[in-house]
Amino acid sequence: MLTLEENVVAGRDDVVAAAMRPVVDTPSWWWPAVAVLGAVVALGVVAWAVQLADGLGVAGYNDRAFWAVYEADLVAFVGVSYGGAVVSAILRLTNATWRAPLTRIAEGTALVTLPIGMIFIIPHLGSPWRVWELVWPPYWNLSSPILWDFFAVSTYLLATAVFFYLPLVPDLPIARRWLAGRGGLRTRGCRALYKLLGGGWEGTESQRRLLHGSIGLVAIMVIPMAVSVHSVLSFAFASSSRSGYLETIFPVYFVVAALYSGVALVVLAVAAGRRLFHLEAFIHPRHLVRLGFVMVVFGAAYIYLTFTEYLVDGYSGTTDNAAWVRQILVGRYWVPFWFYFVAAGLVPIMVMAIRRTRNATGVIVASGLVVVAMWVKRLVIVIPPATEPLVRSPLAAAGIAGRWGSYHFTWVPISITLAATAAIPLLLLILFRFVPILPISEMEELAGDGEGAQGMPIRREGL
Amino acid sequence: MTEEKLARRRFLHGAALGAAGLAGIGSLGGAFEASTSLASSRDPEPGGAAKPVHQWAMVIDLRYCNGCKLCTAGCQAAHGLHADQTWIEVFTMRNAAGETYHMPRPCMMCEDPPCVQVCPVSANFRTAEGLTLVDQSRCIGTRICMNACPYQARYFNWSAPRPVPRQPFPQEPTWPVPQVEGTVGKCIFCAAMLPSGMLPECVTRCPMGVIYLGDLEADVATNGMGNTVTLSKFLAENDAVKFKESYGTHPRVFYIPGHGQDLESDTAGG
DSSP states (O other), X not given: OOOHHHHTOOOHHHHHHHHHHHHHOOOTTHHHHHHHXXXXXXXXXXXXXXXXXXXXXXXXXXXXXXXXHHHHHHHHHXXXXXXXXXXXXXXXXXXXXXXXXXXXXXXXXXXXXXXXXXXXXXXXXXXGGGGGGGGOGGGOOTTOHHHHHHHHHHHHXXXXXXXXXXXXXXXXXXXXXHHTTOOSHHHHHHHHHHHHHHTTOOOOHHHHHHXXXXXXXXXXXXXXXXXXXXXXXXXXXXXXXXXXXXXXXHHHXXXXXXXXXXXXXXXXXXXXHHHHTTOTTTSOHXXXXXXXXXXXXXXXXXXXXXXXXXXXXXXXXOHHHHHHHHHHHTXXXXXXXXXXXXXXXXXXXXXXXXXXXXXXXXXXXXXXXXXXXXHHHHHHHHHHHHHSOSSOOHHHHHTOOBTBBTBOOOHHHHHHHHHHHHHHHHHHHHHTTTSOSSOHHHHHHHHTOSOOTTSOOOOTTOO | OHHHHHHHHHHHHHHHHHHHHHHTOSSHHHHHHHHHHHHHHHSXXXXXXSOOSOOEEEEEETTSOOOOXXXXXXXXXXXXXXXXXXXXXXXXXXXXXXXXXXXXXXXXXXXXXXXXXXXXXXXXXEOTTSOXXXXXTTOOOOOHHHHHOTTOOEEEOOSOOOOOOOOSSOSBTTBOOSOOTTSEXXXXXXXXXXXXXXXXXXXXXXXXXXXXXXXXXXXXXXXXXXXXXXXXXXXXXXXXXXTXXXXXXXXXXXXXXXXXXXXXXXXXXX
């Protein structure tokens, strides 16, 4: 059997042609797909306009459900951007050379999902037209966890963009040369773009050393940054006296959830890219299975953290903690919680444990379930404590009747959430109309075909 | 008590600096100074400027509350609130013997208010006279203050406010009428009325004389029936308690129990 490394030892021309195919070819499904995804996004924008006109109440919120779906969306969509950090930073630092053909797709997924997650700040706010106050230092209150979130996520966005750009630099001159002689407005635009972003790259030894050093440095920096972002996001909940939010486990819990759902999304993106852009020669089904192993490690860690949280809070028996743990396990939230438990708890572990399902199809199915179920799990984290009454009046408790407590889903947040979901493939399709979908130079170096991109001797030790 | 309060502030400020450092934002020094100087101009520590004349407080005598909710109705009419915006809400509670009693809950006007600490744009502030108010021209509507408040005393404006007639006071944090859509509102102790010697709406509306407006500085409290008491003596003689004292918020609303209830264990939970 071929190893993954042998599998990708294709000629350089093959790699470049495959990487540039999405840029130059327009498959028959491309425009219909963009139209459908664009329509879903447009519906979300309409829903947001309705919410702007009529107030946040149309999204199903009320004073006893002050945080709900947008807050869960923000956590979930920022969370799925973590796949890029895992594949590109963790696998890079651990010298897992098989990652090479996946890195561009993984980093691209991170690059598009993080801004989508950040956009949820806007529908979340009651007065979004005042969002500028968050960047107006005289108004800052540095003891506010929301402000910490804002700093952390913005910094992470910058790091993600840099992390996408740096490994792209050596590919740009290759792509530009490959496009030479082709006509068309967009091709000329791409060539101009490549010249602008990567025109100075000559592949000299000193440039190469500088680039490798920079990538290594950013890879090291991205990991603590990613950890800090989701920890700080969790502080918005955990730094309060509300039982169910006041959990010391929350920072770890949030980070692991983000890594878990992030790897799952990378699996989906890689599988889709492989099929749609015919990258079968470079991305082997075993790549997906290996990602499946990475995913299931985070999945097992997450189940462990969930178990710990509910056991300790439920066992303590204090009135407030027992109330929400009970509501989640056997009360009104039992359907979403046990859906999470099966879809993102048991299934991924079983898929990887059983030999017959431990294949690309199994991993793709499991990843799809994980992405959806981890979003549902975020709802189960955000909504129950927010709707639990803090003044223990017998009447107040009886007044909460819905399946999601005081919160009631309406078409507005559902449309906006679907729009954000559709925006991920839409932006990826657009991104890879302009950027090579495979990391050409990195694959050449790691495949070990003897020559680097510019005929330079390659360094086998990874970075 | 003061020690504890200061320790908490110092902890939060330290934590804020740490977080800012982690985020790697440059030029924070100046911003931090701006932020703290703003906070201090609104919340002078004792020993700073001239001592304020009043320190507002409230006493709620649960022995006489019959649950008629005229306080809520009066408050909502005065401030043009929606029916579910119960700035003073009357909860029907159950005591250890299984009997029901009624408990009005205004803003607790905490001495260490969590809502002020968590607002990212400093829209919540505490006046020199001990009132926590919301600047609705600044609030961006993150609702993290609603998460922070242990008394669920904060109410968001999910839709447009009710139309109100011409108001006797300008639309300011001391009289946020009409409310502003997309921002958080809450009980203000009718702050704009206090300087002219008028009692808050809920105090004057209560037919049972349950609610007293108090002044810790003058050590006096008055209810809507014209009863005036020496505040410290009244609290001591009637074994007054504060709601959820274990949360470290140091409320300035005092409850006088009379139904065998224990506010801490009945209601504080956690």
